[in-house]
Amino acid sequence: MKSSLKNNSSKSIKSAFQSSVSVPGKKSKPKRPSPISLRLSEAERNELTRLAGNKSLNGYIRERLFENSESLPKPRKRMPPQFTNASRRVRSSKTSV
Numbered sequence: 755m756k757s758s759l760k761n762n763s764s765k766s767i768k769s770a771f772q773s774s775v776s777v778p779g780k781k782s783k784p785k786r787p788s789p790i791s792l793r794l795s796e797a798e799r800n801e802l803t804r805l806a807g808n809k810s811l812n813g814y815i816r817e818r819l820f821e822n823s824e825s826l827p828k829p830r831k832r833m834p835p836q837f838t839n840a841s842r843r844v845r846s847s848k849t850s851v
Contacts, residue, residue, distance in 0.1 A: 794802065806814035 802811060802814070809817070
């Protein structure tokens with residue numbers, strides 16, 4: 755009996771709190787589908803990176819999975835490491851000043 759009272763009480767407190775802090779007229783965003791996770795061995799990942807070339811891994815995998823679909827956006831190109839490392843150095847020097 756006590757647990758059902760406690761459960762009902764906590765639900766009403768929760769709903770009262772949520773209604774008091776919600777912004778009127780603001781719609782909540784629809785939930786995104788959960789991401790897909792894939793575990794690869796180090797050798798498999800290295801091979802995938804090699805095959806992707808200058809494309810991002812995500813873009814390469816999408817391209818291979820949906821290569822016959824014409825409605826998908828084109829994958830973004832991955833920047834060469836020398837540019838990304840230089841970009842990191844520039845950003846870190848700006849924040850440390």
